[in-house]
Amino acid sequence: MSYKPDESALMAYLYGELQGDEKRSVEKYLAENPQAMTELQGMMDVRKILSVIEDKEVIAPPIVMEDSRQRFLWNTPYLKTVISIAASIMLLLVAGKILDLRISFEGNSAQISFGAPAAKTDNPVQQGLTAQQVQDMINQSVQNNNQVVQASWSESQKKIDASIRQNMAMNSEKFNELVKKASTASEAQISGYVASLKNENQQMVKDYFKLTTSEQQKYIESLLVDFAKYMNQQRTSDLEAIQLRMASMEQNTTALKEETEQILTSIISNNTTAPGNTGTKSY
């Protein structure tokens, strides 16, 4: 019973924005307090009555957007330019003030100066010249100038012409020569080149053959010499071997001779002494 919802809790409950325990406790309180319940019921009725009011139909005016945008565009750039112009003028004025700029017009002269204007005596103007004289002087100088300019111009033009002509002549000559050379030279060059090629080839072949024949001759010669030497050696060695054999044969024959002689002598001796004793003696 101690719980009593305040106005805000009741409102939250009325609009269904209360949840959980709070909602339950408010419901409990309302169930226990019929007076509070009727009060809330009255408010619900007010809500119901108010729901009779319906929205008025209205069409959004399209000018809203355009209007706002136009005004937005109209204002800023003009304001900006005006302010910038004013600011630059201010700047000029301030700069002039600081630098103490003075501009004065006196008679025929305009004078712009920073600080106090310079004394007039500083630049004495030549007096005593009339307008006619000045005009004449100007005319004369202009004429002179014109003449000089014309003279120099014509001279330079002549020079340029001459140089151009010279160049052209030289160039054409050179060109002709070159063309001629090129045309005549080409055939002769080719034939010459071919001939030289032939000659070279011939020479090369000749040389090659020469070289190879001489080499071959040398080689064969050396081969023959070597063969002869070999043959000689072989012959001498053969001869030596024959001699050696012959010597050994001689030795053998002499040995045989001696043996036969010995045998013969022994046989002769035996035959001469006793024929019965021959057997025992030979042992």
Place this chain on the structure above:
Amino acid sequence: MTETLLDIAMMHSDTLITRAKQGDKNAQGKLVQLWYKRIYNFSYKFFLDHDLAMEAAQKTFISMCRNIEGLQDIARFKSWIYKIAVNYCREEARKTKNSKSISMDKIYNVEAEESPQWENSSARSDNPEKYYQHTELSDILQKSLMELSAEQREVVIMKEFEGLKFREIAEVLNISENTVKSRMYYGLDGLKKILERKNITKETIHYEL
């Protein structure tokens, strides 16, 4: 409050708001179309005057188009736009209070009360008498609303007719949620007394309808 197509469109206008925020003039125009009816009706109930309501609504949308790029939280668009609307409504109210002149409409409205608005009744032409009674009752109720103080009226309109949450109303008016609820309480309480004085009850409505 039954949901119309417009209400559904308003609930799903996040992408539209995002595009409007990026400077898309087309999206801004669509936002104006979407919200104009709501803002106008809010101002109309606040002033009970068509011209003042139009004035405030237009100013609100001009301001919306200019400042939407600075809107930080898209989810708060609703409270943001009502905030602008409330400010312009207060400004207009101050102006009219200072000028102390009676607008021509108010003079004409006296006559308008006596002569039924037949020209507007095309929507309910099936039963003109019922419609007449209905609009008459609606007028009486709106006048009762005008008897509330401006502070209570703002809260009651935003809560009852615009369907804002108490949290959103607190955001709009820059006051605490409890203050909003208490203003609502006294607003409803006041309305109850005014209606009782005018002899309007739930039963009379049902009878008249």
